[in-house]
Amino acid sequence: MKTFIENMPKAELHVHIEGTLEPELSFALAQKNGVTLNAKTPEEMIAAYNFHDLPSFLDIYYAGMSVLIGEEDFYQLTMAYLTRAAQQNIVYVELFFDPQAHTSRGVSFHTVISGIDRARTDAATQLNVECQLILCFLRDMSAESAMQHLMMAEPYIDKLVGVGLDSDEKNNPPEKFSAVFAKARDMGLKLTMHCDVNQDNTLEHIRQVIEEIKVDRIDHGVNILASTELCDLAKAKKLGLTVCPVSNKFVVQSLTSKEIKDMLALGLTPCINSDDPSYFRAYLNENLVALQEEGGFSKQELVTLVENSFKASWLSEEGKAHYLAQLDHYVAAKSAA
């Protein structure tokens, strides 16, 4: 089963590029850029990753970004992740980046997007990994700041497929960003928002993202299961839910395998993702393998989850058909073997 998972052609729709920063690269960039880190070795850095909720994770996550300064740093970070993706047989990625976490440190929007986009272009030819970019706004910053960053992105609009919303959800409901997301929609971008696990007012937030913001997808969204009405809405709109099992485990002490099975049984469209794989020490394959072990998923259920990630993606219909055929071919060859 492990080999079947590892060799399967897969997509990832919920991964933050800043959350792929491995400690070794962090040390190399710190040395190059003259930045002082709290830890003395990569091992010591990993030992300090003791998250138990969203704020405790975010503190360490934002501190880690201080080593990213120049265009080449963003290029190296993105190339390192996409190389790892290729090794995991991930053929398609929709990658989040958080420009406000960099502009607030004096790094320009141009520097950030240029480095990431150059790696994205190189990965398509050198690694055979297709990648599209999602600009994420930090919800604990103001709606004005989000709008300013959307305007900064306008000259680079051809490099983006969509916008998202992440960071601390407490007291930062989706509707705070209604105008920004309406504007992004007008600019031709797809919309997604995080509805993190077990947040205050989570059902009201999920309702807002579906009914008011009218998103094209929901990130996490596991708590939707508590509302039949919201499940029916998400099902009717065929909304993908990007669930991140190992990330969830830091908050709810489970990989949410039961919830993912319930979603499948209800006809929802969950898919499996890694979120911040360096910090959680698990890339997509490790998420899928751990999930299978916890929940005893069948091969068919795993294939459905991977199919869902292509179906919920923002590829063209031809693009989706291409990758789904590749997956079908893999599954057929494995059953024949």
Ligand SMILES: [Zn+2]
């Ligand atoms: Zn996330």
